[in-house]
Amino acid sequence: MILRIYKYGEPVLETRAEPVTEFNGELRRLAEDMFETMYANKGVGLAAPQVGVSKRLAVLDHSAGEDEAAKLVLVNPEILVKEGTQIGEEGCLSIPGFREDVKRAYRVRVRAQDLDGNFFETEGEELLARAIQHEIDHLDGILFLQHLSLLKRDLIKRKIRKLVKAGEWD
């Protein structure tokens, strides 16, 4: 099922999400729906708060559905190691129409649980590392806007306020 994507301005996006404690069918279904929603919107990652669920769950696929092995589910993820830096353009399905350069670590090592609750570690670099950092930020209530200069952030917020007024942001 394709879920509604919550947009900037909805409090759930700026709230620290709760750890997942129950690894059941409901969690599995939510992850499936999140993949479907992400693919339908051509995203490379989606975090549960973006579909209005304040839980520490994110799905990623930097192959855009081309490679089954690229599907990654992160439950209760934690970044163990960050190395290097990269600057690249980033967007967010919750802030459609806006893309900006964001500085991130080049490589990350992450510890997380899978949908059965088993712990695992994984690594990513470049686009995958960027996506992982972006999605884990979502679980902490942080949007990519917070990585921009105050000037750029205010400019985007002003543009969004105009879209809200025009009824073009819901």
Ligand code: NI
């Ligand atoms: Ni996002």
